[in-house]
Amino acid sequence: MKYRYPFAAIGHRLEPEIFDILKEANNSMSTYTQGIYQSKFESDFQNKFGLKNCIAVSNAVSGIELIASELDLKDGDEIICPAHTYCASAYPFLKVGAKIIWSDINPKTWLSGPDDYREKITNKTKAIIVVHLYGLASEAYKIYDELKERGIIIIEDCAQSIGSKYNGIPVGSYADFSIFSFQSHKNISTLGEGGMIAVTDENSFARMIKQRHNGHTSYNIFPDQHWKPAMSDVRKCYSSSYPSNFCMNEFQAIVGSYLLSKIDEIISIRKKKWNYARNLLSNQPNLLLQEIPENSTSSYHLLPIRINIDISLIDEVFDKMKSFGIQCAKQYQPLYRYNLFDESASDETYNKKLLKNTDLFYDQMISLPFHESLSINDIEYMINSLIKSIQALS
Ligand SMILES: Cc1ncc(COP(=O)(O)O)c(C=O)c1O
CATH class of the missing domain: 3.90.1150.10 (Aspartate Aminotransferase, domain 1)
Incomplete structure (x- = not known):
């Protein structure tokens, strides 16, 4: 059946002028991936929302996979996540062996809030996933100090909440890791797919940015002879996990910066x-x-x-x-x-x-x-x- 109002529609239809911008960029680009437009989009995003260390990715869930790998989970480590969320908030943690503990929602805000998380914390809690679902900023912020004191990692799923604020501060900026989505249905989209992660810790950032792109890490042994070997060491930053290719392309990044300005x-x-x-x-x-x-x-x-x-x-x-x-x-x-x-x-x-x-x-x-x-x-x-x-x- 064809609906007059289908549920999944384009969140924001692209303005015609963006295609002129893409056409012009195409004439001068030196690469279609991992170039200056990606760096620009990352720094634009960082500046707009007061975030640290942004990494553009192919979609939000690939960003969550990078975060899940970075947690370096041990047997029995627990991750608290609302059961009321999209599956992508949680399944990347299953893939790295986490035990997921489900939190309930507040009956009025329909989000997991401070009490819902607090109730599930044990001495095995490694991280909590705060989901600002439907676009609304969760009140979980009220227990962030407490979580930080206990060494619990805070991950914010801001896939639906780009631009939302708590106490006047954009979501994502207080977390250890946060992720945003630019999938077609979202408020802004980088040509149908795309995501951004923000990472507070500098060491994590240094590892994750390499892990995004096949784990490439340069060899230092022959600094003047880049062809020895031509491919860098894909296993240098992690001993136990596998890298992936989670890059977005340069055209997506151009669209991202453009939409961010609007x-x-x-x-x-x-x-x-x-x-x-x-x-x-x-x-x-x-x-x-x-x-x-x-x-x-x-x-x-x-x-x-x-x-x-x-x-x-x-x-x-x-x-x-x-x-x-x-x-x-x-x-x-x-x-x-x-x-x-x-x-x-x-x-x-x-x-x-x-x-x-x-x-x-x-x-x-x-x-x-x-x-x-x-x-x-x-x-x-x-x-x-x-x-x-x-x-x-x-
Ligand atoms: C709450 C939530 N988390 C994560 C995702 C995954 O986003 P993406 O499609 O960019 O991987 C979505 C997508 O709808 C979402 O709604």
Whole structure:
């Protein structure tokens, strides 16, 4: 079925002028990869959000894989991660042998916050993953000092929250590691895929930047004879993990810098539409909105809504929305219900209940299509359709 409003649409459609910029750059470029535009994008990103040591990568999950390798986990090391997030927040840690401990969400903000993390900390906790889901900055910041004192590594998944702030400070800047995504659906995209990581520790940065590009590390033995050997030592920075190629290309980096210069405007356009939708939804019986804590701001990435009705009726709402031509999504199935994370989850009807707020929110949530090209009329149509769908419930 072709939807009038498909869920996954381009977050921000590229302006025609960018293609002239790319064409011009093509005439003078000396390489299509690992060149001056990548360095420029990294320093632009760093400066814009007050981050340290940025590394451009092919997508956010490749960045998370680099971070996971850098943790150098030992047997039994635990990583705390919200079960209510996209799978990519967590699975790279499985690949390096972590034991993942799932945190619940706050029933009002729908994010894991200070209490949810604190409850799961043990003396085996190596790191926590803070996810600013839907674009909203998590309040986990309130326990960062405590985490740092205990030597717990803080990783922020800012894939959906570029430009969000906590206490006026952009997300990602207080963490040991943070990652951003420029996938097609995100607020800005580097031609469909792309990501950025920020790394606080200089030694980690020095290793990770090499690990991004096949682990290349120069030999010092024949400094004047670069051809001896032509390829550098791919195993020099890590003894136990394998390198990868996680590079983005120069055209993506040009687009990245260009969109970054427009990010405030992009966020403010989204904000207007998001507020408009939320105003229409406020005062609707049975519809609950994500609560925005006093010190948090959002990048207005997605528009999740909780429908406070008997969960046996939720599928009917999705069906009705489908009849109005609107493709809604259910985000995010608790990760402990996936076979990837729990081998007993062998079929699609597996319905493990583990965390009260996570389970209830997933059962009752609906995510409407939300992207920049929706007009105010489109938004009005979608919200009215949702209200009608609920009123028509049998
Ligand atoms: C919360 C979260 N983390 C990580 C990712 C992975 O991003 P990418 O597609 O750039 O690898 C996504 C992508 O949707 C996401 O939403």
